[in-house]
Every structure is written in structure tokens, then in C-alpha cells.
Amino acid sequence: MAVLTEEQTMLRDGAQDWVTDRAPVSAFRKLRDSGAGTMDPALWKEIAEMGWAGIVVPEEHGGSDFGLTGMGLVLEEMGKQLVASPLFISGLVAATAFRQMGSAAQQGEWLPRIADGSAIVTLAVDEGNRHDTARTALTAEASGSGYVLNGTKTMVIDGMDADAMLVLARTSGAPGHSAGLTLLIVPTDAAGIERHGLATVDRRGHAKVTFSGVQVGPDAVLGEVGGAHAPLEKVLDVARVGLAAEMLGMCQQAFDTTLAYLKTRVQFNTILAQFQALQHRMADLFMEMQLVRSAVEHAVREIDAGGDGAEEAAILAKAMASDFANKMTRQMIQLHGGIGMTDQYDAGFYIKRSRLLEMTFGNAAQHCERWARMRGY
Amino acid sequence: MNVQDSQLSAFRAEAREWLDKNFPKSLAHRGDEYFDIAPRYPEGEDWAAWRKAMCSKGWGTPTWPTEYGGGGLTRQQTLILRDELEKIGGFIPLTGIAVSMFGPTLLEYGTAEQKQRHIPPICRGETIWCQGYSEPGAGSDLASLKTRAEDIGDNFLVNGQKIWTSGSMHAHWCFCLVRTDTSHKHEGISFLLIDMKSPGVEVRPITLISGKQSFAEVFFTDVKVPKENLVGGLREGWTIAKRLMQFEREGIGARRMTVGELRPLDEVAREYIGTDAEGRIADLDLRARIVRHQMWERAHRLTVARVADEAKTGPSEATSVLKNAASHALQTRGEMLTEIMGFQGIGWDGDDYTQTEKDSMKQMLQNKAHSIYGGTYEVQANIISKRILGMLDHQ
Numbered sequence: 001m002a003v004l005t006e007e008q009t010m011l012r013d014g015a016q017d018w019v020t021d022r023a024p025v026s027a028f029r030k031l032r033d034s035g036a037g038t039m040d041p042a043l044w045k046e047i048a049e050m051g052w053a054g055i056v057v058p059e060e061h062g063g064s065d066f067g068l069t070g071m072g073l074v075l076e077e078m079g080k081q082l083v084a085s086p087l088f089i090s091g092l093v094a095a096t097a098f099r100q101m102g103s104a105a106q107q108g109e110w111l112p113r114i115a116d117g118s119a120i121v122t123l124a125v126d127e128g129n130r131h132d133t134a135r136t137a138l139t140a141e142a143s144g145s146g147y148v149l150n151g152t153k154t155m156v157i158d159g160m161d162a163d164a165m166l167v168l169a170r171t172s173g174a175p176g177h178s179a180g181l182t183l184l185i186v187p188t189d190a191a192g193i194e195r196h197g198l199a200t201v202d203r204r205g206h207a208k209v210t211f212s213g214v215q216v217g218p219d220a221v222l223g224e225v226g227g228a229h230a231p232l233e234k235v236l237d238v239a240r241v242g243l244a245a246e247m248l249g250m251c252q253q254a255f256d257t258t259l260a261y262l263k264t265r266v267q268f269n270t271i272l273a274q275f276q277a278l279q280h281r282m283a284d285l286f287m288e289m290q291l292v293r294s295a296v297e298h299a300v301r302e303i304d305a306g307g308d309g310a311e312e313a314a315i316l317a318k319a320m321a322s323d324f325a326n327k328m329t330r331q332m333i334q335l336h337g338g339i340g341m342t343d344q345y346d347a348g349f350y351i352k353r354s355r356l357l358e359m360t361f362g363n364a365a366q367h368c369e370r371w372a373r374m375r376g377y
Numbered sequence: 378m379n380v381q382d383s384q385l386s387a388f389r390a391e392a393r394e395w396l397d398k399n400f401p402k403s404l405a406h407r408g409d410e411y412f413d414i415a416p417r418y419p420e421g422e423d424w425a426a427w428r429k430a431m432c433s434k435g436w437g438t439p440t441w442p443t444e445y446g447g448g449g450l451t452r453q454q455t456l457i458l459r460d461e462l463e464k465i466g467g468f469i470p471l472t473g474i475a476v477s478m479f480g481p482t483l484l485e486y487g488t489a490e491q492k493q494r495h496i497p498p499i500c501r502g503e504t505i506w507c508q509g510y511s512e513p514g515a516g517s518d519l520a521s522l523k524t525r526a527e528d529i530g531d532n533f534l535v536n537g538q539k540i541w542t543s544g545s546m547h548a549h550w551c552f553c554l555v556r557t558d559t560s561h562k563h564e565g566i567s568f569l570l571i572d573m574k575s576p577g578v579e580v581r582p583i584t585l586i587s588g589k590q591s592f593a594e595v596f597f598t599d600v601k602v603p604k605e606n607l608v609g610g611l612r613e614g615w616t617i618a619k620r621l622m623q624f625e626r627e628g629i630g631a632r633r634m635t636v637g638e639l640r641p642l643d644e645v646a647r648e649y650i651g652t653d654a655e656g657r658i659a660d661l662d663l664r665a666r667i668v669r670h671q672m673w674e675r676a677h678r679l680t681v682a683r684v685a686d687e688a689k690t691g692p693s694e695a696t697s698v699l700k701n702a703a704s705h706a707l708q709t710r711g712e713m714l715t716e717i718m719g720f721q722g723i724g725w726d727g728d729d730y731t732q733t734e735k736d737s738m739k740q741m742l743q744n745k746a747h748s749i750y751g752g753t754y755e756v757q758a759n760i761i762s763k764r765i766l767g768m769l770d771h772q
């Protein structure tokens with residue numbers, strides 16, 4: 001654990017207390033079993049009241065400006081108990097997009113509402129079977145003074161609960177080219193939008209969104225027309241580090257739960273923790289988890305420092321966290337044996353959520369590819 | 378800026394100015410050459426001048442107390458010193474077991490007389506120490522050691538054999554685990570300082586699979602050791618030994634590769650294997666493994682820094698984590714270099730292979746020791762599961 005300031009320690013402890021008290025895994029299980037939705041609005045209200053939705057929002061827009069260092073701590077704690085909330089996509093990703101790409105007017109309009117939780121804003125970037133922003137085919141054609149959008153987005157995080165979407169659209173060029181992409185803010189109740197909830201394995205609120213002649217004004221564009229790719233990748237790197245922090249928390253909990261189980265389960269008249277084969281497996285997992293923690297904590301700091309090291313750090317954090325989350329959730333089931341296979345036990349929740357997060361905004365292999373290209377090999 | 382911050386920035390300015398005046402520019406970025414021949418010190422005027430300057434300032438052992446010749450710096454000041462050194466390609470010119478392992482342990486457990494006698498020469502870089510721990514019958518199960526130290530009045534009479542005693546061919550002194558009581562295993566061990574010039578000490582070098590002779594066997598035959606050379610009390614040796622091993626692992630966990638091919642693997646692979654039309658290393662499977670290896674290496678370095686940052690007092694059980702992670706990184710790199718260099722990578726001798734190629738092979742072989750010495754990979758895993766994870770708590 002990185003050395004924290006007093007404020008950061010308070011934030012982390014507060015998050016830990018709230019998550020264990022108000023939103024433990026059992027709360028997610030209840031939500032899933034009830035079939036009532038993919039998030040609990042009452043919990044989201046509490047999250048917003050505590051100010052967490054404004055952690056990366058500047059103070060002038062009603063946030064606390066604690067940066068990713070602060071948000072990472074909260075996401076890590078939420079990851080531990082698989083808290084279902086739009087904090088990641090709205091409070092971190094959309095807020096960062098507005099901060100880094102939005103005009104003063106757009107920031108003034110959206111950031112205060114993101115910070116107080118009254119608006120949930122998501123990001124609609126994916127279309128194909130893999131995350132790849134350059135392959136965007138959804139079009140935004142100039143029409144009058146604004147644009148008309150046509151196309152389909154998938155895996156839109158918390159898309160069913162969102163009030164607005166930041167949509168990546170092609171204003172010129174062909175799919176596969178990174179030039180010609182534009183980011184636009186579109187309210188989800190605009191005419192021509194059809195949303196369809198995807199029943200993903202983690203039972204969270206992902207959506208497929210179809211745009212049929214959706215009209216937006218000229219002020220919907222964030223940043224430069226046709227030049228969204230590079231600045232959006234920077235926003236996505238922030239998102240990737242946020243995901244890595246969530247995965248780190250998830251791994252920590254999966255590890256701790258497994259360790260506790262090994263210390264209580266008796267076979268051959270011995271608790272399982274006494275077996276050296278299992279001790280060594282846990283020691284290896286623990287070692288690897290330390291490396292992942294270092295990568296994540298480093299990335300969080302690099303992002304906040306805003307220097308040249310941020311991209312490499314984000315790649316490292318997302319790739320290592322994805323690889324390890326895959327391994328840790330597999331081992332969680334294996335080391336629990338039969339009970340790990342049952343739906344009544346939580347291990348299944350962890351592996352299901354992990355598989356989804358591993359591929360969100362690029363899987364480990366895609367980030368390894370980035371790493372190699374960055375170094376010119 | 379608070380008082381502490383302004384004191385630190387004053388220290389930074391002072392360190393920078395002093396280093397600028399005293400660090401020989403000819404030695405910039407040459408720290409690795411230096412460590413490679415440890416425990417000996419390199420020849421040459423600049424090397425000697427640098428060592429002398431740093432040692433008289435106490436910065437060869439920056440955190441040690443000034444009364445024994447150390448620098449008396451705080452942890453934060455030391456970080457600043459290292460930072461300023463790094464900026465100019467500088468390095469601390471003292472290395473080896475005495476500085477990294479024995480000194481810190483003696484400072485914790487030695488008497489005032491023992492510290493006064495042994496610490497200042499270490500700070501001046503004058504004495505070389507070796508570690509008398511392992512024996513032919515006591516490897517991972519170190520506490521089963523048999524070397525006896527018998528009480529004969531003013532002296533102990535030492536008889537036995539140590540093995541894997543690195544640097545003992547050059548050492549002036551040996552800190553040694555000896556058995557003073559045969560009725561207890563761990564509690565029968567004592568920690569003794571033995572002058573290597575004593576009659577009855579014999580050193581026989583061991584040739585390793587890499588061809589190196591960095592280790593030796595040490596035989597003790599009726600060696601008389603004054604009683605004042607006992608560190609801690611009788612039968613307290615195991616406690617001291619474990620503390621010293623933490624310092625040892627900390628050093629090993631942070632160690633870099635120092636000979637053979639030192640360039641990044643991707644650069645070496647581009648040269649030996651070539652690239653495809655897109656500029657990628659022509660062997661795509663290897664390319665993917667290089668990425669994962671580099672990521673592991675990077676994360677390991679970050680963990681070394683994080684552990685140093687978090688540590689309030691010296692090394693902890695986390696050093697076992699670092700050591701195993703380092704073994705993995707070093708050994709993977711060694712194996713991959715052999716794979717990358719292909720037929721050129723399997724040379725041992727002669728002019729058909731470059732020195733770097735031959736050294737890389739030997740380094741790959743030598744690196745196999747990394748997961749054996751200082752406690753094997755498996756012993757570290759035992760320590761992690763026992764001391765950090767508490768897996769033996771419910772017996």
C-alpha cells in the first residue's frame with residue numbers, strides 16, 4: 001500500500017467502511033436476484049452525497065479535485081465488494097473527458113451535475129467485437145449547423161441508467177483510420193435513440209445503443225471535429241487505470257477470501273492451509289499481486305502528474321491487472337473446490353466480473369501490443 | 378514549505394554541490410563494472426579517489442551513525458543523495474556483504490566495543506567479510522548446522538566446515554553460525570566473528586557450472602576464537618542470523634544483472650532475429666514474451682521502490698516477495714537471451730563467439746543460483762505463507 005496523505009487515508013477508510021456496511025457483495029446478490037435493475041439508485045444517491053462522484057471534478061464545478069489518486073482508492077474498495085454503481089463511468093471517465101476535452105461552457109453545464117450525481121454520463125465508443133476506437137463506423141454527418149448520427153454502439157457501460165452519452169462518431173475517413181473521429185455529447189432521450197440492455201455475465205448495466213438519424217447541435221462536439229482520437233485515448237488511459245484499481249481491489253478480496261477459506265476448511269484431519277502445495281501457490285499469488293499493486297499505484301500517480309510516463313504506466317497497469325485478475329479468479333474457484341462452483345457462493349461473481357473487466361477498453365494482449373509498438377518493436 | 382522541507386532542500390543543494398566537486402566524471406554510469414568484481418575494489422586513481430572522498434564523508438554507508446564513520450543521514454536524506462547520484466551517473470562506491478548485511482546487523486546487536494572495532498574499517502572500505510552460514514548438511518535447513526564452537530576458557534575452539542561461502546578467498550573476516558549447544562536445534566546456535574588469518578582456517582574455491590569461482594568451502598580445524606568475538610549472547614545466534622538474512626534478501630531482491638548482454642531484450646532480438654515488414658520482431662511469439670517479461674521487470678522495480686517507501690525500519694518479510702520476483706525476472710531474461718542469440722548464444726570459449734555472447738551464457742547459468750542462495754525460492758515461499766499469510770497459525 002502506497003504511503004497516503006491524511007486526506008487520502010480518510011477517503012480510503014471512509015470508502016472501506018461504507019462499502020462493507022452499505023454495499024457488500026450480499027447487496028449485489030440481492031439486486032441480481034430481485035431482477036429489479038442493474039444498479040441500486042439509493043446506493044448511488046449515497047455515493048453522490050459523500051462527494052465521490054466529484055472526486056476528479058475541479059472545485060469550481062462542485063468537485064473536490066482529489067484526482068485519480070483519490071478516485072483509485074474508492075474504486076479499489078468498491079472492487080472488493082463488487083459494488084454496482086456508475087461511479088466509474090460517470091464520476092471518473094465522463095468527468096475526465098469533459099475536463100480534458102470539453103469547452104468551458106460544456107464543463108459548466110455537465111461537471112456540476114456529474115459531481116452531485118444528478119446526471120449519469122457514459123461513454124459510447126465500442127462497436128465491433130473488440131475494443132478498438134479506430135474502427136468506429138457510426139457516422140455523424142454535418143446537417144444544418146449540427147450533426148446527424150447513424151450507427152450502433154455496444155458495451156455502453158451503465159447505458160440503461162445514463163442520462164447522456166459521449167459518443168465517438170466518424171465525421172470523415174473510413175473505419176480503421178484514427179483520423180476523422182469526433183466525440184459528441186448526446187442525451188439518451190434524444191429522438192432516434194434505441195437502447196437495449198445486454199444480459200452480460202456480470203449482470204451489470206451494459207447496453208447496445210442504436211442511433212437512427214439522431215440530431216444534435218454544433219455545441220455537442222467536445223474538442224476538435226475529426227481530432228478526437230488522440231485526446232480520447234488519453235481519457236481512456238485514465239479509465240484503464242481506474243479499471244485496474246477496481247480489479248486490484250477485486251483480486252485482493254478474492255485472495256483474502258480464499259486465504260480465509262484455506263484456514264478453515266479441514267480435509268485429511270488438517271486445515272488446508274497446512275498443505276505446502278497450497279501455501280506455495282498462495283505465496284506465488286501474493287507475490288504477483290504485489291507487482292500488480294505497484295503497477296496500479298504507480299499509474300495512478302503518473303496520471304495525476306500528467307507527464308510523459310502516463311501512457312506507459314496505464315498500459316502496464318491494465319495489462320498486469322487483467323492478467324492477474326484472470327489468474328486470481330481462476331485460483332479462487334480451484335482452491336475453494338466444489339463450493340466455488342456453486343452460485344450460492346461469491347467466487348462466481350468475481351470470475352464473471354473479472355472476465356468482463358479484463359476486456360473492457362482493451363485486454364492484456366492488446367495492451368502488450370501497445371507496449372511493443374511504443375518501444376518500436 | 379515547512380521546516381523539514383526546507384531542511385531537505387538545503388541538504389539537496391549541499392549534496393549536489395559536493396558531488397559536483399568530488400565525483401570523477403570518468404566514472405559516470407560505471408557503477409555496474411564496479412559491483413561485478415565485488416568483494417574486491419577496482420584499481421585506478423579515480424576509483425580510489427571517489428571511494429576515499431565518499432568514505433571520509435561517511436556517505437559510503439550513508440545511514441550509519443557518524444560515531445562509527447557513517448553518514449548519519451535520515452532515510453529521506455539518503456533518498457535525496459541517491460537521487461542526486463543517479464542524476465550524474467554516480468553510485469555509492471562501497472558494496473558487498475559487509476555493507477549490505479553484516480554492518481546493519483552488527484549495529485543492531487553488537488556491543489559498543491565490537492562496533493568500534495569493526496564498523497569504522499567497513500565504512501572506510503578496508504575490510505572484506507564473508508558469511509559462514511551454509512554447510513554440506515545444512516542448506517535450506519540451515520539450523521541443522523554442525524560446526525562446533527567449544528568453550529575452552531578465554532577462547533572458543535571451532536571445528537567444522539562451511540560451504541557456498543562467497544568471497545571467502547578475499548575475506549579478512551567471517552561472521553559465522555556455530556553450534557555451542559547440541560541439545561537444542563535453533564537455540565543451540567551462536568553468532569561468532571572469526572579472523573580469516575587465524576591458524577586452522579582453510580579456503581578451497583568451488584568451480585560452478587558457469588565456470589566462476591565466486592564461492593568456496595571453508596574448513597575450520599581447531600581454530601581459536603576469542604570470546605569477545607561472540608555477537609549477542611550464547612545461543613542467540615539464530616535470531617541474529619534471521620535478521621541478517623532479511624538484509625541479505627533485501628540486497629538480492631534489488632540486484633541487477635551486471636555482465637553479458639545488458640541492452641533491452643527487444644533491441645537484442647531485433648539484431649539477432651530481424652524484423653518483419655511492419656518492423657516487428659520476426660518471431661511474434663518471442664515478441665509477446667519479451668513484452669510480458671519487460672512488464673514484470675518494470676513492476677518488480679516499482680515494487681522495490683514501493684517497499685523502500687513504505688518501510689519505516691529496515692527490511693521486512695516483503696523482502697522474500699522481492700527476492701522471488703527478482704529470481705523470476707533474472708532467470709527469464711537469461712533464458713530468453715540464450716533463445717534470442719541462437720547458435721551464437723551457446724558458446725563457451727574461443728573466438729567464434731563475442732565476449733558478450735559468452736558472458737550471456739555464463740550469466741544465464743550463474744543466475745540459476747539466484748533462486749538458491751539467500752534461502753531458496755521454496756524457502757521464501759515458506760516464509761511468505763508462514764509470516765505474511767499466517768498459514769501455519771491454526772496448528
